[in-house]
Every structure is written in structure tokens, then in C-alpha cells.
Amino acid sequence: MDDAADHPGDSPVRSGAVRLAALSLLAYAVFHHLGTWVGALGDVGGAAAPGADPDRGPATTRWADWLDLLTPFALLVPAALALRAAGADRRSWWLFGTGVLLYVEGHGIHLAANSVGNVAPGRTAHLWDEVVGHHLWYLGWYLVVAALVRAVGSLPRPAAGRPAALALAVAVGATAGTNALEGGTVVLTGLAAAVAAAAGLRRRTTLAVWLVPAAAVALLVLAGWGVWAGGFPQPSEVGVPPR
Numbered sequence: 001m002d003d004a005a006d007h008p009g010d011s012p013v014r015s016g017a018v019r020l021a022a023l024s025l026l027a028y029a030v031f032h033h034l035g036t037w038v039g040a041l042g043d044v045g046g047a048a049a050p051g052a053d054p055d056r057g058p059a060t061t062r063w064a065d066w067l068d069l070l071t072p073f074a075l076l077v078p079a080a081l082a083l084r085a086a087g088a089d090r091r092s093w094w095l096f097g098t099g100v101l102l103y104v105e106g107h108g109i110h111l112a113a114n115s116v117g118n119v120a121p122g123r124t125a126h127l128w129d130e131v132v133g134h135h136l137w138y139l140g141w142y143l144v145v146a147a148l149v150r151a152v153g154s155l156p157r158p159a160a161g162r163p164a165a166l167a168l169a170v171a172v173g174a175t176a177g178t179n180a181l182e183g184g185t186v187v188l189t190g191l192a193a194a195v196a197a198a199a200g201l202r203r204r205t206t207l208a209v210w211l212v213p214a215a216a217v218a219l220l221v222l223a224g225w226g227v228w229a230g231g232f233p234q235p236s237e238v239g240v241p242p243r
Contacts, residue, residue, distance in 0.1 A: 021207060083147060092147045099139075110134060138183065149203070176214070177219075181222065
């Protein structure tokens with residue numbers, strides 16, 4: 001894609017693409033920490049009365065579970081609009097579509113298995129939530145980000161808004177790191193961060209350049225935790241509140 005200087009009439013639209021991409025990334029930093037933000041709201045429903053049929057009692061879920069239903073919409077809708085505004089090519093849309101399918105499937109598996117596991121934990125719930133769900137979910141997100149960088153990241157780097165962009169990059173990197181620790185995707189996220197850093201150093205354009213601090217923060221979170229904990233146990237397993 002050519003620079004905005006070659007298409008001066010496109011600059012408002014292209015600026016809109018950057019803002020939409022930033023909105024999607026901000027939603028990632030917020031919604032992927034729902035357990036932290038709204039965990040204090042507690043449960044919905046509760047245990048059946050003594051002697052009552054448990055299958056007829058109210059189901060026990062968390063408010064965070066219900067709010068988590070909004071997560072794919074909050075992240076993927078502005079991302080799709082950003083690609084459209086940027087005039088993304090077919091390859092970017094294919095990359096985005098693949099990421100969306102993996103993200104939605106992984107998120108749905110995680111949400112259902114995690115909600116069940118909170119009430120009736122077991123090896124099966126753990127497999128679908130912590131292993132299958134998280135890896136599909138996070139891999140899907142990394143592909144969505146790759147599509148955004150390919151489309152929106154090819155636009156010229158703006159001169160304004162750099163402090164806000166850096167703050168967002170740090171938030172995204174911290175979210176990726178903490179999600180990987182609590183979600184058991186350290187290897188996947190470490191590899192994704194390394195690829196992101198290399199891409200950012202090579203491209204040095206709008207979104208791509210901010211991949212470097214985001215990747216650096218994610219890797220620092222992983223490395224710092226690995227040294228402090230002597231490995232990569234989930235923070236919630238050693239008394240740190242989960243994401």
C-alpha cells in the first residue's frame with residue numbers, strides 16, 4: 001500500500017483506520033482482563049437448597065462470564081472496520097478471517113469450559129479451557145493483529161499521538177504476557193512476541209513500529225515471572241489473582 005503522501009485525499013480515512021485499530025487493541029487490554037476488572041462482582045445464581053434436585057436449581061455462573069460474551073464483538077468489530085477503512089488487500093482479509101475463526105472458537109471453548117470448571121473443576125474442563133481453548137483463542141488474536149499490521153501498519157507513521165501509542169503498546173504487551181502466564185501459552189506467546197519484534201524492526205511503519213515495545217514488554221513479563229517463580233506456574237496457583 002502506498003504512503004498517504006501519494007494519496008492526500010485518503011488521509012482522514014486512513015487516520016480513521018489507525019484509530020479503529022487502536023480501539024481494537026485497547027479492547028484487548030481491557031476485555032482480556034475481565035476477571036480482574038469485574039471479578040469482585042461475584043457469582044450469578046447459587047447452590048440449590050438442601051434436599052432439592054440440583055438439576056432444577058439455579059445455575060452458578062459469574063458476572064465476568066456473562067460480560068465475556070461481549071469480548072469478540074469489542075475486539076473484532078473495530079478490527080474489521082479498520083481493515084475496511086485501510087483498504088486491506090485480499091491476503092490481509094484472509095489472514096483476518098482465519099484469525100477470527102480461531103479467536104471465536106477458542107474464546108467460546110474457553111468461556112464454556114472455564115465457567116463449568118469454576119463450579120465442577122476436572123481434567124476435561126482443564127483440557128478444553130487451559131489447553132485447547134487458550135491456544136486457539138490467543139493464536140487467533142495474534143493473526144488478527146498480523147492482519148491489522150499488514151493493512152493499517154503499512155500506512156505512514158503519524159507524528160502525533162506517540163505517548164498514547166506507546167502507552168497502548170505497553171498495555172497490549174503486558175496483557176499478552178499476563179494472559180500467557182495464566183493461560184498456559186508461554187511458548188506460543190513467546191514465539192509470537194519474537195516474530196512481532198522482528199516485524200516491527202523491519203517495517204517501522206504505523207502499527208508495526210509499536211510492535212517492538214509491545215513485544216518487549218510481553219517478553220519481559222514472561223522472563224521476569226520465570227525468574228521470580230523459578231518456572232511458569234499460573235499466577236493464580238501461587239496466590240496471585242488471575243487475569
